[in-house]
Amino acid sequence: MPPHSKARVLVITPQVEAFLEMMAVxxxxxxxxxxxxxxxxxxxxxxxxxxxxxLAADAGAVETWFAGLALRGLSPATAARRRASxxxxxxxxxxxxxRTDDPxxxxxxxxxxxxxxxxxxxxxxxxxxxxxxARDGAAGVRMVTLVELAYASGMRVSxxxxxxxxxxxxxxxxxxxxxxxxxxRLAPLNTAAREAVRTxxxxxxxxxxxxxxxxxxxxxxxxxxxxxxxxxxxxMLDQAAVIAGIDPARVSPHVLxxxxxxxxxxxxxxxxxxxxxxxxxxxATTQIYTHVTTDRLTRAVQQNHPLAxxx
Numbered sequence: 376m377p378p379h380s381k382a383r384v385l386v387i388t389p390q391v392e393a394f395l396e397m398m399a400v401x402x403x404x405x406x407x408x409x410x411x412x413x414x415x416x417x418x419x420x421x422x423x424x425x426x427x428x429x430l431a432a433d434a435g436a437v438e439t440w441f442a443g444l445a446l447r448g449l450s451p452a453t454a455a456r457r458r459a460s461x462x463x464x465x466x467x468x469x470x471x472x473x474r475t476d477d478p479x480x481x482x483x484x485x486x487x488x489x490x491x492x493x494x495x496x497x498x499x500x501x502x503x504x505x506x507x508x509a510r511d512g513a514a515g516v517r518m519v520t521l522v523e524l525a526y527a528s529g530m531r532v533s534x535x536x537x538x539x540x541x542x543x544x545x546x547x548x549x550x551x552x553x554x555x556x557x558x559x560r561l562a563p564l565n566t567a568a569r570e571a572v573r574t575x576x577x578x579x580x581x582x583x584x585x586x587x588x589x590x591x592x593x594x595x596x597x598x599x600x601x602x603x604x605x606x607x608x609x610x611m612l613d614q615a616a617v618i619a620g621i622d623p624a625r626v627s628p629h630v631l632x633x634x635x636x637x638x639x640x641x642x643x644x645x646x647x648x649x650x651x652x653x654x655x656x657x658x659a660t661t662q663i664y665t666h667v668t669t670d671r672l673t674r675a676v677q678q679n680h681p682l683a684x685x686x
Contacts (some may be wrong), residue, residue, distance in 0.1 A: 391431060394467045403556055415460035429464065434478040437461065441482050458482050479629075492633040492663060499621055500526055500634060506618035507617035513578045517594065518611055520568075520575040521603075525628060529635035529653050532605045532628035534562070538593040540579075543572050543670040554654040563652065636664045 387395075398404040404412070414458035419440055420428050426436035444454045461479050468474045478547055495503070500522075525535055534552045542550055546569055549561045564572070575593075583589060592602035604651075608628055616626040632653070639649050650661040 385413065386420045387413060387417060388420060388428070388430075390468065390471075390473060391416045391420070391464070393471075397467060398463075399618050405556055412460050412463075415457045416464055418457070418460055426434065429461075430468065430473055432477075432478055434481060437478040470611035492637075493625055493627075493630050494633040494637045495603065495621070495626070495630060497638065499619070500621040502621065503612075503615055503626070506615040508617055510615075512585050513582060513680060516571075516575050516578045518615065520571040521594065521611075522615075522631065523568040523571040523591060524564070525631035526635055527565045530562050531654075532608060535628070536592075536594060536603050536605060536608065539591050540576070540589070540593045541591070543576070543593060546573065552654075556656075558654065560651065560654045633664070636661070640664050 391413070394416070395409050398412060399409055409584065417430065419437075422440045422443070423429065423432045423436050426432040432440075441454070441458060444457060445451075449457075458479070462477075462482065465474065465477045465479045469477060491605055502518060504522055507522050508515050510518055521535065524530065524538075527534075528535075528550065529543060530550075531554065534554060538550070538552075548569070549563055551559055552562045553559050571679065572593075579593075579595075589602060594603040595602045596607070597606050598607070605628060611624040612626050612628065616623040636649050636653055639652070640646070646658065646661060646665065650658050653661060655661045
């Protein structure tokens with residue numbers, strides 16, 4: 376068994392625990408972020424045990440740990456996150472007086488290409504909706520509503536599946552969604568999405584058993600959370616993609632969010648507007664979609680312009 380496949384027990388020292396508490400209270404870090412920091416620092420603590428752990432390790436031990444990440448098969452993106460985790464921890468250790476130096480200061484960020492997000496064409500979105508509607512009865516109506524909402528609003532899958540039924544009862548043109556870090560933003564709904572929601576609400580209400588309380592969720596299910604899970608939604612999208620003649624590897628809930636952003640920019644939307652609609656804190660994150668649209672325009676010219684054709 377390769378080293379990176381062995382499960383390690385988390386080693387959360389009191390100092391790491393204090394660091395995570397600071398990140399939660401002062402930086403308003405999300406549970407997901409805190410969990411990632413905890414795993415990263417636990418890995419460093421366990422790996423550098425011979426060097427005395429995080430608080431005693433010198434620069435050589437830290438650099439050896441970091442260099443070993445690639446040998447263990449970790450991606451450049453994961454290595455970059457672990458570098459950020461340990462550097463923030465050592466800054467905290469300096470501020471607390473636990474150390475008088477920063478042994479992570481010479482760590483270079485791993486080189487990594489930034490992959491362009493996968494997206495779908497307008498035609499493929501239409502085919503996906505047609506395939507979704509092909510499901511029988513309520514399942515088909517629910518699937519169309521999910522796809523229409525995701526594509527119309529650019530919501531993350533967690534935001535979509537956590538929608539409460541009372542948020543759509545009044546047929547709003549915008550939804551208020553809570554994104555990363557608990558930040559709220561407006562998510563737009565077009566005519567097709569609102570019509571799909573109205574149809575789904577009718578089917579959903581008819582399907583309730585008499586005398587049973589209504590679920591608070593727009594897409595209720597028998598899962599532990601009480602609503603449809605991201606895993607199940609992804610499975611349903613895979614099935615619809617096959618029916619639509621689209622490679623399922625190109626389709627996911629997040630790809631619908633990518634399609635929303637890409638098609639807005641292709642239609643002439645302002646980058647700052649798209650940033651706001653996506654809930655990106657940094658516009659650099661949104662700018663990746665400009666590369667997608669430029670790449671597609673370049674291909675269109677090369678494939679269709681007479682002077683771009685090879686002799």
